[in-house]
Amino acid sequence: MELFEMTAASLSEKLRKKECSAVEITRSTLGQISNTEKQIGSFVTVCEERAMQKAEEVDRKIAAGETISPLAGIPIGVKDNICTKDVLTTCSSKMLYNFVPPYNATVVDRLEQADAVIIGKCNMDEYAMGSSCETSYFKKTKNPWNSEYVPGGSSGGSASSVSAGEAVLALGSDTGGSIRLPASYCGVVGLKPTYGSVSRYGLVAFASSLDQIGPLGRSVQDVATLYSTICGRDPMDATSAVREYGDFAGKMNRSVKGLRIGVPKEYFGDGVDPEIKTAVMSGIDLLVKEGAQTVPVSLPSTDYALSAYYIISSAEASSNLARFDGVKYGYRTEKYTNLLDLYEKTRSEGFGDEVKRRIMLGTFVLSSGFYDAYYKRAKQMQQKISAEYALAYSQCDVILTPTSPSTAFKIGERTDDPLKMYAADICTVTVNIAGLPAISVPCGIASNGLPIGLQMIGPKFSEQLLFDVAGCFENLCGGFGVAPAMKG
Amino acid sequence: MQVDILHIAKLARLSIEEEKMEKFQKEMENIVAMCEKMPLMEGDYTAVDPSHPMELRKDEVRPSLKREDVLKNAPQTQAGCVVVPKIVE
Amino acid sequence: MNYEMTIGLEVHAELNTATKIYCGCRNSFGAQVNSNCCPICTGMPGTLPTLNEKVVEYAVKMGHALHCKINPVSKQDRKNYFYPDLPKAYQISQFDIPLCEKGYLDVMVDEAGSIKRIGVTRIHIEEDAGKLLHDESFSGSLVDFNRCGVPLIEIVSEPDMHSSTEAKAYLETIKAILQYIDISDCKMQEGSIRCDINVSVCRPGEPMGTRCEMKNVNTFSGAVRAIEYEAKRQIEVLEAGGIIHQETRRWDDVKGENFLLRSKEDSHDYRYFPEPDLLTIVIEKEKIQRLKDELPELPNQKLKRYMEGYGLPYFDANLLTENPDKAAFFERCLEKENCKTKNVSNWILGDISRILNEKNLVLADTALTPEKLTNMIALIEKGTISVTAGKTVLEQIIFSDKTPEQVIQEKGLAQISDTGALEAIVKAVLDANPKSIADYKGGKTNVIGFLVGQCMRQSKGQGNPTVLKELIEKQMQDD
């Protein structure tokens, strides 16, 4: 097994035992990038030089006998909507094609403090708006399992880089499923943390009340390790929760004895591919055999979640994306006659159609006369959905559902119909609406040869429980590692 | 629901090309139609949540950016400032 | 035809906190362009606001000073609009739940001391925008972000004022209170207080007319002119058979006129919604009370006390209470209890204010102490020096460490009250003015003033005029 195929846990152990060097790990990963990147297109920017420098620094620390963090020397991809000082940060948009932030996101600071090696900036749907990674201004990322298929989105580059062995771990962001969906499509593990547990400072905002940065990796333990590194109170983010967090990976206990698994019937309806239902149900059976029990629960407002999600997220996006106007940073149109013309031309040329669509929807639902009928109603629906989850958690410990109603779709298949594209998110959006943590783990391969994801949803701040259950499931089901076609 | 797409685009400082107009109009109306399936809800909605009070920041000065870093991403600068087309009020 | 005008005011005051409202950048005026900026206040992608604790405290203090209900639970909202001085393209403000609501302010509107109560609708916190610089020689406009994120409170009044005089009294009282509770520098020339003015007119007894809003009023005298102008404009429209449309107008203080900025149809759709980057502001009961307890006596209360307690006329009381430092100095003078209240007031409002104005200084910039000033006044009251000599003494003690006594000594300013020394002068003056003696004896007693003046000249200003007058009268009667 090549170094780039290994998990962070085993690489870290090798480093500690001096069985390999950080430079070797980074070199191996960069080598894989140069072999596969033309085909997959996970990155907007590969940070070759910086990565090598960091790896050398880690090797010096090891040589000097310093204790190193579990992420030291581990190559990590960072989604391109997370600001990296002096490194291009584009949100995969023409609008930010040249933006070089003068500051680091808090999570990037924490990665650097942990001596992680930032290997590159991952491609994504433009401004994180999409489910397929096809709306990037720069390139369409391909699914490492089959390059005719999308990797899912919007953190498509993060998921594909991990699945292709182009990174050991990656950071994505999840507003309506953008970590979990590509994780399931690419057969990796992805966590959407509890809202407020990971700082959003430096994450280019899509929908502030729903966005959350989270880890993707090839094992539950790796994901737990990365989460332990990035979570925690940040005074720079007022919405960051004031509480203590432990070492999640260290405390993992992969037992499910006595666990009550809630199975909501709304997530196993007609819209879900039968093959996926079967895979998820047999996954649940595996856990039951280990001592868990199932409880039927109901989340009756699930049907309306997508509407509430699109209204709230678009409203916030319309405001968050208003700052991209050609004045302070990024793209500016070439010819303009006055200020209004500068604004309109810059924004019309700089944003892609999906972004424009959402900005307009958001503008509409907040505009005079429509606020109550749309925005307020969506916020009321949000409260209702949260209440339904609270009721469900009085009956169970964790809720299991499919991550997506289908496996990855073909590139171009859904680009002409936004509603069809949006449907990919029906299993994931309620989690963001309710601010809950959820993890997607691989649970089988469909007849088309593509991975299926199982989603585990917990109450707020129950990440430890999710790691325990997901870890147990991983032991039973095996997990996938690097996609078969990408192996060294 | 008819959506006055021209008005909305103007509010959002977007200009929609003639040939894409119809498509945008239709897509927007489809999305709005989906949203309208949401039932009307009882009970009032308040955006405040006193059970999660915000921690406030101490009034202590932190270093600002060097001006060159403030301006380094700006498309046009002059005399230490960002430049925009002449504003006539 | 008679018209009544109705005025409502929205006052924006910049708070004098150390840092900006949502970031740790310095809140200071006059720095080099774009030097007090960070990723947050310049609206860079990914940045988030964090609310300055002092801003909340200051706003609550102002709420208490204006007898408002303080909301222990409130929130912030986004007001969306595109403009180059607003880098995020939204202003974080407060929409439906401001920090303070439903207060009032009692202002003294005339010299007779009559009090007018003006309702305060709300006080909320928000961020200031940057500045656009225009240069004739340059084809574009320049943006300076230094002022972005400077904390503001917006104080919205009820439409309770009916003359420009009332509006001016309201504005001046607001300004004085801001200075008393020390939450704003109130430097008009730096734009740290600005107001938007709503004016409507109607015939007495009829319902309130349609209002027009005027933006961009930077001085109180400008506010008076703007109100008068707008009321006159509206009356002229009505008299000509027209109707008033609700609109926003821009006041140009140089031209002394306003012009249409935008009509109601073009009014902004700000698409307010709750700021998702900030959580609920919760202020504990104890803190609300503590901030109330910390309030000093306010200028409008002080004004009343000066008039009723010290028996000072409105003119004096109003000027003395105008700013807290002046009032405090005055009160420390009175604590010495060695001279008359009215004399202290006269000196502070007279020569001292003149000197300060000429040199553009405030009391704190000088070496004058209540001790030195009251000692000097006491010496005048005792007749040790003349009022004229007092002016010379003041010029010295205000800018040096010298005491009045030292100055009097050095300059030989003590009055000669010794009759022996003065008798010779009187004799010489009377000898030189036989015609005046004749006039006096003929009943023209007012020649005394002339004769005293002559004697003062002879004594080089040092003769005690009271003693001189007595001596002159005595000698002429003796003759």
Ligand SMILES: [Mg+2]
């Ligand atoms: Mg305002």
Ligand SMILES: [Zn+2]
């Ligand atoms: Zn700042």
